[in-house]
Every structure is written in structure tokens, then in C-alpha cells.
Amino acid sequence: MSKTAYVRTKPHLNIGTMGHVDHGKTTLTAAITKVLAERGSGTFVPFDRIDRAPEEAARGITINIAHVEYETDTRHYAHVDMPGHADYVKNMVTGAAQLDGAILVVSALDGIMPQTAEHVLLARQVGVDHIVVALNKADAVDDGEDAVLTDLVELEVRELLTAHGYGGDAVPVVRVSGLKALEGDARWTASIDALLDAVDTYVPMPERYVDAPFLLPVENVLTITGRGTVVTGAVERGTVRVGDRVEVLGAEVDTVVTGVETFGKPMEEAQAGDSVALLLRGVPRDAVRRGHIVAAPGSVVPSRRFSAQVYVLSTREGGRTTPVATGYRPQFYIRTADVVGDVDLGEMAVARPGETVTMTVELGREVPLEPGLGFAIREGGRTVGAGTVTAVV
Ligand SMILES: Nc1nc2c(ncn2[C@@H]2O[C@H](COP(=O)(O)OP(=O)(O)OP(=O)(O)O)[C@@H](O)[C@H]2O)c(=O)[nH]1
Numbered sequence: 001m002s003k004t005a006y007v008r009t010k011p012h013l014n015i016g017t018m019g020h021v022d023h024g025k026t027t028l029t030a031a032i033t034k035v036l037a038e039r040g041s042g043t044f045v046p047f048d049r050i051d052r053a054p055e056e057a058a059r060g061i062t063i064n065i066a067h068v069e070y071e072t073d074t075r076h077y078a079h080v081d082m083p084g085h086a087d088y089v090k091n092m093v094t095g096a097a098q099l100d101g102a103i104l105v106v107s108a109l110d111g112i113m114p115q116t117a118e119h120v121l122l123a124r125q126v127g128v129d130h131i132v133v134a135l136n137k138a139d140a141v142d143d144g145e146d147a148v149l150t151d152l153v154e155l156e157v158r159e160l161l162t163a164h165g166y167g168g169d170a171v172p173v174v175r176v177s178g179l180k181a182l183e184g185d186a187r188w189t190a191s192i193d194a195l196l197d198a199v200d201t202y203v204p205m206p207e208r209y210v211d212a213p214f215l216l217p218v219e220n221v222l223t224i225t226g227r228g229t230v231v232t233g234a235v236e237r238g239t240v241r242v243g244d245r246v247e248v249l250g251a252e253v254d255t256v257v258t259g260v261e262t263f264g265k266p267m268e269e270a271q272a273g274d275s276v277a278l279l280l281r282g283v284p285r286d287a288v289r290r291g292h293i294v295a296a297p298g299s300v301v302p303s304r305r306f307s308a309q310v311y312v313l314s315t316r317e318g319g320r321t322t323p324v325a326t327g328y329r330p331q332f333y334i335r336t337a338d339v340v341g342d343v344d345l346g347e348m349a350v351a352r353p354g355e356t357v358t359m360t361v362e363l364g365r366e367v368p369l370e371p372g373l374g375f376a377i378r379e380g381g382r383t384v385g386a387g388t389v390t391a392v393v
């Protein structure tokens, strides 16, 4: 089994598609890989390979986010295709947490829909600072009367972005057709080129904390027969190499990294921002779970209590219809972890939908926490709040 090693020749960024169900995220993702494959940089990943990641078929585990990789002239990208269904927001939260930028896909035919707004809100909350808009299905609107409607959709999207602090006037909005580009239509292939140019220029290279102690939140755990247990995820900070000692917080095991890969290619050193798979020596498959943290030994201390600033989603945004009070016990999505927590609102006592409040939270188990860390609050399968840790108590 000879595998070509990953050679770092261009800066690496993590981006992804998000947006309402059926607005064309997966089609656009496939189209991007096709257009770039034809330029000679990357492999075409057809639609049905994105919606159904090979891992999902082979192992019967649910990987609700599909990763593809591609290169433009200046950058190497890992791209996640976010599912649009409300049920999958949890995956969006954990997937979006590692995004340096996002492509918001909005159908020019339908305009802003509830999940368009929900994804923008979540993106803001998990720290995605740059959004480029793909006004998709532009092929299906004719150049006459419909053009006015498309202008209105564009205006509406810019307003939505501004309302969430994205400076909507400056955001690139590119009219594209993923479907026609996939069919090889020259006009629409050019629209994908324009979209990629917008991503290349508008999404800046983020600061990578490569000198900090290594930390990787575990997204998935797999077993490779004959090799051992593999964890996957994005390196949040630091670097890791084969032979490095690490600890798995949550599993409370110390181990050694015996393999580092990205997109199936072995790499000498993974660094902050890379999506990787780590082979861990002698760790039983069922000892490690999504939500655990692989870190440089002794570099993080998990805790249970923190104070936070939280925005309680309004009813219109899909949030609760009634206020929350002290004693409220929802699920907290922190990095890739999903932990129950007790809310104490102090003197405020209640928080109404649409309000921003401070609260103290006591989690059901310890997780690594630090000021500035973003999280989502979910209840009965929907997002009801989004917050930021202000202090670890
Ligand atoms: N006319 C037209 N139809 C499109 C375009 N892109 C996607 N579609 C169609 O829209 C439908 C949804 O496309 P998908 O790519 O599956 O949408 P999605 O956003 O990934 O959907 P979910 O993953 O289910 O949220 C399909 O029938 C596509 O063929 C486009 O550019 N033009």
C-alpha cells in the first residue's frame, strides 16, 4: 500500500457550504470540484459521492458532513458540505466551528428561508468571520422580469448578513448555477470561477496558533483493521507528528500518535487548521468518542462551571416560545461535545426569546473550557441559544 504523502505547497483553509435545504449546496460542491479538476487541480467528486460519504456506506456510521479537498491557484481547501435539514444543525455547529470562511448558498428562486437565517446566526456564533454568497440556480431565472426578483433576493441576503454583523454591503454575492456548471455549460462554469476568485480574495488567511500546545476535538472515531483506533477532526491549535505523546481528555488515556493523515495521505506534521486522522497506539475503539479532546499532555484542564453571554433565539428564528429560567437544563454543544448543563440566571431569573443574557452553567461532565469559546444551546432537536464563554469558574 503505497500512498503519496501530502506536501504543503499552498496555504490551507477550511471552508464549507451552508444554507437552506435544496438550495443546491451539494450540487455546487460537486460543480466546484469538477471545474477545478478540469483546470487540473484536484479530483472531481460527483454529487452522489458527496451526499453519501464512502465512510458512511462502508461503516454504517453517520457522518453527516462530507469533506472534499481542492486547490485553486493560490490555496488548498478542505470543504465541508453542510446538510440543510434542521435536524442536522448539531453537525453544522461542530463542523462550522473549524471553518475559516463559508459559502452561503441561497436559491435565487426562493430567496432567504428559515435555515438560511439559522445558519448565518450559527456561523456568527461559532466564529466564522467571512461569508461569500452563492446566489444559486441563477440559470432558472430569466433575464427579464425575474432579474428584478433576483436583485431583491440579493438585497435581502445583504440585509440578513448585516443584521448578523457581517457587513453585508461588502460581502461578495456571486450569481451561479451549480447544476449548469456540472453539465459543462461555459457561461456557468465561469460563474464558478468567479465564486472561487471571490473566496480566494475575500476570505483572509486566518491566524494559526501553531506554536500553542496541540489540541484536536474528536469528530469521529474509526477502527482500521490491523492498525488500530483512528480519531478524526480539525487541529484547533499547535502541531502534531508521529511519535508525539498525547492525552485523550474524556477517555483519560495517555497514548502515542503512530500515524498522521490528511485526506488519506500521510503527512509529516499536522498543524492548526488541518483536517486530519490520527492513529493512536493501544487505545480501544470504545474508549474514545466524539466530543473527547486529544491534547498535548497536561496542556488543558477540563472544568465544569463557566459564565457566559448567551443570545436566546427569538421564536421567529426557530427558538423557544417561552422564557427560560434558572434550573433550565438543555444540551450544550461545545466544540464537538454534547453535554447537559444546569443554567443559573442569577438575579435576572428569566430570559425571554430574543434577549441576550449572562448566565452561569454547571455542566454534567468536565470539558476543556476557555474564555472566548463559542457554543450552541439545543433542546428537543433544535437550537434555542448561542453563546460565548466569558469566564471559567
Ligand atoms: N436549476 C437549478 N437547479 C439546481 C441548481 N443547483 C441545484 N439544483 C437542484 O436543486 C435540488 C437540490 O440540490 P442539492 O444540491 O441536493 O441541494 P442541497 O442544498 O445540497 O440539499 P440538502 O443537502 O438536502 O439540504 C436538486 O434537484 C438540484 O438538481 C442550479 O444551479 N440550478
Ligand SMILES: [Mg+2]
Binding pocket: 025, 026, 027, 051, 081, 082, 083, 084
Ligand atoms: Mg446536500
